[in-house]
Amino acid sequence: MITAQGISWNIGGAQILDDISVSVGAGELLGIIGPNGAGKSSLVNILSGVRRPSRGTISIGDRDVTRKGATARSRMGLARSFQTSALFDGLTAAENVRLAVQGTRPGGLSLVRRAAATATGETVEGLLERVRMPGKAGALAGGLSHGDRRKLELAMALASEPSVLLLDEPMAGVSAEDVDGLTTIIGEVRDTGVAVLMVEHHMHVVLGLADRVAVVHHGKLLACGSAGEVTGDPEVQRAYLGEAL
Numbered sequence: 001m002i003t004a005q006g007i008s009w010n011i012g013g014a015q016i017l018d019d020i021s022v023s024v025g026a027g028e029l030l031g032i033i034g035p036n037g038a039g040k041s042s043l044v045n046i047l048s049g050v051r052r053p054s055r056g057t058i059s060i061g062d063r064d065v066t067r068k069g070a071t072a073r074s075r076m077g078l079a080r081s082f083q084t085s086a087l088f089d090g091l092t093a094a095e096n097v098r099l100a101v102q103g104t105r106p107g108g109l110s111l112v113r114r115a116a117a118t119a120t121g122e123t124v125e126g127l128l129e130r131v132r133m134p135g136k137a138g139a140l141a142g143g144l145s146h147g148d149r150r151k152l153e154l155a156m157a158l159a160s161e162p163s164v165l166l167l168d169e170p171m172a173g174v175s176a177e178d179v180d181g182l183t184t185i186i187g188e189v190r191d192t193g194v195a196v197l198m199v200e201h202h203m204h205v206v207l208g209l210a211d212r213v214a215v216v217h218h219g220k221l222l223a224c225g226s227a228g229e230v231t232g233d234p235e236v237q238r239a240y241l242g243e244a245l
């Protein structure tokens with residue numbers, strides 16, 4: 001569904017990404033792991049169109065979107081969540097989701113967007129149910145726990161019924177209990193046929209949930225394969241020296 005080929009990114013004289021190629025198919029979850037500063041968020045920014053790569057190409061479906069911006073890519077079925085919160089704290093959970101749903105309406109539809117999105121889209125209530133927050137529709141976003149805020153952000157990212165979902169640390173700062181809940185929800189999203197690319201530091205989550213895992217280190221793709229393949233890779237083990245894999 002989304003393919004990046006030979007992506008390099010230089011900025012301010014520094015090479016942040018070096019010849020990275022990854023792809024995620026429909027109904028597949030690719031986990032991206034790597035030490036701090038490895039270039040994971042930079043890769044998500046380039047895939048979503050927030051940043052332009054110095055070299056390489058990006059396709060959504062069979063369309064080359066390398067020169068398309070974030071808005072055009074979102075019209076083609078791409079959605080993302082951010083490492084930092086993008087919620088309106090003074091609005092309720094339902095109001096936040098409603099804004100996200102309304103934001104998806106004016107854009108034109110494309111062939112790549114999932115067929116389900118050609119209808120009016122899921123209702124706000126449906127999205128809140130999907131992230132297990134039906135009872136919190138009226139709660140102010142600013143008063144929600146970290147876990148619920150992450151779920152709400154996920155509901156908002158799902159408002160456009162994306163075919164490709166990019167998640168940048170969707171479980172950052174949440175309790176262990178909420179990590180389990182979010183893991184289940186993200187797995188369900190993948191199982192509906194969405195191509196999910198997830199950057200995440202919770203190693204046990206990535207290794208348990210991802211169909212394939214890509215390891216980024218110093219801007220390079222160190223390994224990509226099943227959880228067993230990457231954890232058994234000596235180069236990956238060296239990159240994570242001292243950390244449990």
Ligand SMILES: Nc1ncnc2c1ncn2[C@@H]1O[C@H](COP(=O)(O)OP(=O)(O)OP(=O)(O)O)[C@@H](O)[C@H]1O
Pocket residue numbers: 011012014016034035036037038039040041042043
């Ligand atoms: N706009 C920018 N200008 C200059 N350097 C940048 C820019 N964006 C990112 N970098 C640098 O690129 C490197 C990779 O950053 P990035 O945020 O992609 O890493 P990361 O793997 O997501 O890290 P973390 O796990 O800590 O979030 C870092 O050294 C960062 O300082």
